[in-house]
Amino acid sequence: MKWGESKRDFDTILAVWPSYEPLLGIWQMEELAVGKTGAPKWRDRRVPTPSGGVKLDIFSDVDAAFTAAASTNARYASELRLSSIQEELRRSLQLKASKALQAKERLRSEEIQMLAEARRRKSGTPVPQASNLKLTEKAEPFRQPLAAALAEFPYVTGARVGQLHERIAMGKSYDGTWDVLANGSLHKRGAMLIERSKIASGFDLNPTKHWGEVKAKIRQMLLPRANQLLQLSSVRRLLDEALARGERVLVGNGVVFWYEENGQVGWHVKTTNNGQSEDGTTLWTEGTILSTNHGRLVILPFIKENGEQVKGHTRNAPNDGRAKPRHPSQYVEIPFKMLSGDLMIGLFGELPYE
Known part of the structure; x- marks a missing residue:
């Protein structure tokens, strides 16, 4: 054509x-x-x-x-x-x-x-030696290529072996035995599941499950880590500098640093609505957040497709119960600043794992 x-x-x-x-x-x-x-x-x-x-x-x-x-x-x-x-x-x-x-x-x-x-969660997982791998008889010819594939991601449950164009894939059973899943016949979905295993297996989740549900579980698992960010000196310095500039809400990768003046709470962590805007909307970066309650979830300002600009607000997540209301004299309407995704990844990387 x-x-x-x-x-x-x-x-x-x-x-x-x-x-x-x-x-x-x-x-x-x-x-x-x-x-x-x-x-x-x-x-x-x-x-x-x-x-x-x-x-x-x-x-x-x-x-x-x-x-x-x-x-x-x-x-x-x-x-x-x-x-x-x-x-x-x-x-x-x-x-x-x-x-x-x-x-x-x-x-x-x-x-x-x-x-x-x-x-980071699986950083303590030892890289398996080829001689220690448990393989089925059919998988035996791929012992060395599998060991090479697991050198970078030793915790995964599925792996590509050999060159990509060979389309060979292997999977690990619940008893730890590796077998050949595809020998020259790997398809797009299989390759995608192996790629997802690099994330899901790091949280001991199944990459073959609904991907949206898997990531929702991961977000919940990361919440305690987000709260630990406030203990980092680099984060405290970032927040002190932001407050000096008059910035009281910083948003990055689903995490919200929120400065609460009432009750001398200071900086604490909230979350966004999973980083998703409402259907048919665009994030309104110049908008403000009107908080009439102490909900832990921040819905960011957005613009509808018809051009209508909608302020952000706070609320609780489903199953959290109703958010504690603020007294009308304590309603706050404040702008927010977006932090880069690379910055947030770096900050999470500073947190130690026990």
């Missing part, structure tokens, strides 16, 4: 994002496309070749992929800003693009932090 022979080649592209493809070990660019009808949707990105053909937009290096995405997104944002479409439509498309990219970035940042925590 030649470039320009498909209707999709003429769709408006709002943004791009690199998505990791574990089966092939590549980063494949996706694009947020909007046609003449319907809402914007993510799809595989196709680009023209020098000869006028069509190919997928693929990268072998993660840094190159995200550098290209940042440059491309800046170009698309500029084109949309300068386009001759109606202002209402322009604003709607800008909000949808912002919402979609925020969701992608939240997901990536969260899983990077979860992987880092998984590896």
Whole structure:
């Protein structure tokens, strides 16, 4: 097929994002496309070749992929800003693009932090020697490749062995015996489950379960760790400097540092609504949070797709009971500041494990 022979080649592209493809070990660019009808949707990105053909937009290096995405997104944002479409439509498309990219970035940042925590939790797991591995008879030829695969992630329950193009996968049973799951026939879902095992197995969870539920359990497991952040001198310094600038709410990777003046509480930790914005909304970074209670969950300000700006608020999580109300004289409405995901990952990395 030649470039320009498909209707999709003429769709408006709002943004791009690199998505990791574990089966092939590549980063494949996706694009947020909007046609003449319907809402914007993510799809595989196709680009023209020098000869006028069509190919997928693929990268072998993660840094190159995200550098290209940042440059491309800046170009698309500029084109949309300068386009001759109606202002209402322009604003709607800008909000949808912002919402979609925020969701992608939240997901990536969260899983990077979860992987880092998984590896720290299992840092004491010894790397198995090839001679000590329990294997089925069928798996015996892969003893050395399996040992090599487990050198980096010794705690996982599934592993790729050999070269990626060989599509060989092995799994560990409950009694600790490894067997061959796929010999040249590994499929996309199998590769994805093995990749998820790097996170899930670090928390002793099953990567084959519903991934959203697995990550919800991990978030709950990380809450005590988040509270320990207040004990770090680097965090205390960060918060002291923020307070000196008049900043009383800092948000990063689902963790909220909240300064409570009433009752001389000072800084304490709350959480966001799992880092997810409401359906059809975009995070409103210039918005404020109106707190009329002492709920431990912070719903961040957001902008609806129709442009309506909604203030944030506090409440308790489901099953926590009703949040203790504030006296009207103690209602607070304050702005918030976003912390980078890399900073939060670094702060969690400073916490010692017993």
